Amino acid sequence: MLYLTECPRDAMQGWPTFIPTTDKIDYLNALLKVGFSTLDFGSFVSPKAIPQLADTAEVLEGLDLSQSGTMLLAIVANLRGAETAASHPQIRYIGFPLSVSETFQQRNTNKSIVQALDDVARMQDICARTGQQQVVYLSMGFGNPYGDAWSPAVLGEFTQKLDGLGVSIVALSDTIGASTPATIGPAFRELTAAYPNIRFGAHLHTTPDTWHEKVAAAYEAGCRHFDGALGGYGGCPMAADELTGNMPTERLLEFSTQVGLEPGVNLEALGEAVRLNQRIFAGH
Numbered sequence: 001m002l003y004l005t006e007c008p009r010d011a012m013q014g015w016p017t018f019i020p021t022t023d024k025i026d027y028l029n030a031l032l033k034v035g036f037s038t039l040d041f042g043s044f045v046s047p048k049a050i051p052q053l054a055d056t057a058e059v060l061e062g063l064d065l066s067q068s069g070t071m072l073l074a075i076v077a078n079l080r081g082a083e084t085a086a087s088h089p090q091i092r093y094i095g096f097p098l099s100v101s102e103t104f105q106q107r108n109t110n111k112s113i114v115q116a117l118d119d120v121a122r123m124q125d126i127c128a129r130t131g132q133q134q135v136v137y138l139s140m141g142f143g144n145p146y147g148d149a150w151s152p153a154v155l156g157e158f159t160q161k162l163d164g165l166g167v168s169i170v171a172l173s174d175t176i177g178a179s180t181p182a183t184i185g186p187a188f189r190e191l192t193a194a195y196p197n198i199r200f201g202a203h204l205h206t207t208p209d210t211w212h213e214k215v216a217a218a219y220e221a222g223c224r225h226f227d228g229a230l231g232g233y234g235g236c237p238m239a240a241d242e243l244t245g246n247m248p249t250e251r252l253l254e255f256s257t258q259v260g261l262e263p264g265v266n267l268e269a270l271g272e273a274v275r276l277n278q279r280i281f282a283g284h
C-alpha cells in the first residue's frame with residue numbers, strides 16, 4: 001500500500017470563490033472515511049494571504065474523527081500558526097513550506113530562507129513539547145519560475161540542514177510542476193540512501209499529461225509516500241498567477257493498482273468524496 005496524503009487544503013486554498021464552511025466540513029468528513037494515511041485539511045496562516053482558509057479552526061471543530069484512522073496535517077507559515085496548530089491535539093502533523101528558492105520563500109512567508117530555517121528549528125521545539133511531528137515541504141524543489149539558481153544538489157544541502165534539526169519527514173515539492181523523471185528519480189534515490197532517518201514524500205504538482213512518468217520515477221526510486229488531491233484541482237496561489245494543479249489522487253490509486261499494491265481505500269466512501277468534490281469544484 002502507498003502512504004497517501006490527501007490535500008484538500010492545497011485544492012481549496014486558491015479557489016476563487018469562498019467555499020462555505022459547512023461544505024468544507026462535509027467534504028473533509030467524507031475524505032476522513034476513505035482511508036487515506038493523512039489528511040492535509042487546512043492551514044493556520046494570515047487570512048489576508050489565504051482568505052479561503054480563514055475558517056480552518058471552525059472547520060476543525062466540525063470534523064468527526066471518531067471512526068477514522070486518518071491523521072490530520074495543518075500547514076503553517078510562521079510560529080504563530082505553529083502555536084495555533086499545537087493547541088489542537090487532534091492535529092498530528094504540522095507542515096511548513098521551506099523553499100529552496102529565496103524568491104518563493106519571501107513570496108510565500110515574507111521571510112528569508114535563513115529566517116525560515118530558524119522557524120523550522122523552533123517548530124521542532126514546539127513539536128517536542130506537544131508530541132506532534134513536523135513535515136517540511138522543500139518547495140520549488142525541482143526548479144522555480146523566478147530565475148533563482150537551482151541544481152539537484154540544492155536538495156541535498158537543504159536536507160542535510162533538516163536532518164541536523166531532527167526533521168524526519170520531508171516532502172520534495174514541485175510547487176509549479178517543473179520536475180521531470182530525470183530530476184525526480186535521482187533526487188529520491190540519492191536522498192533516501194543518504195538520509196535513512198528521513199521519510200521522503202513526493203508532493204508533485206502536475207499537469208494531467210505528465211502525472212504517470214513523474215509518479216513512476218519517484219516510485220522506481222523507492223518513494224512510497226505520495227501527496228495528491230482528488231480531481232487534481234488547486235495549487236499554491238503564492239507561487240504564480242495561474243494554479244498548476246495537484247497530482248490527482250485518482251491517478252495515484254490507479255498507479256497503485258498497476259504496480260500490484262492494494263489501494264487501501266474504501267471505494268464506497270471514495271465515491272461519496274468524489275461526489276462532494278465535484279459539487280465544490282465543478283459545480284455539479
Ligand SMILES: CC(C)(COP(=O)([O-])OP(=O)([O-])OC[C@H]1O[C@@H](n2cnc3c(N)ncnc32)[C@H](O)[C@@H]1OP(=O)([O-])[O-])[C@@H](O)C(=O)NCCC(=O)NCCSC(=O)C[C@@](C)(O)CC(=O)[O-]
Pocket residue numbers: 010013043044045046047048049050075077078080081082095096097107108109110137138139140173174175176203205235236237238
Ligand atoms: C506568514 C505570513 C503570515 C507572513 O506575513 P506578514 O505580513 O509578514 O505577517 P504579519 O505577522 O505582519 O501579519 C500580517 C497579518 O496577518 C495576520 N497573521 C499573521 N500570522 C497569522 C497566523 N498564523 N494566523 C492568523 N493570522 C495571522 C496578522 O494578524 C496580521 O493581520 P492584520 O493585523 O494586518 O489584520 C504570510 O506570509 C502568510 O500567511 N503566508 C501564507 C502562505 C500560505 O499559506 N501559502 C500556501 C501554503 S504553502 C503551499 O501551498 C506549498 C506546499 C505546502 O503545498 C508545498 C509546495 O507545493 O511547495
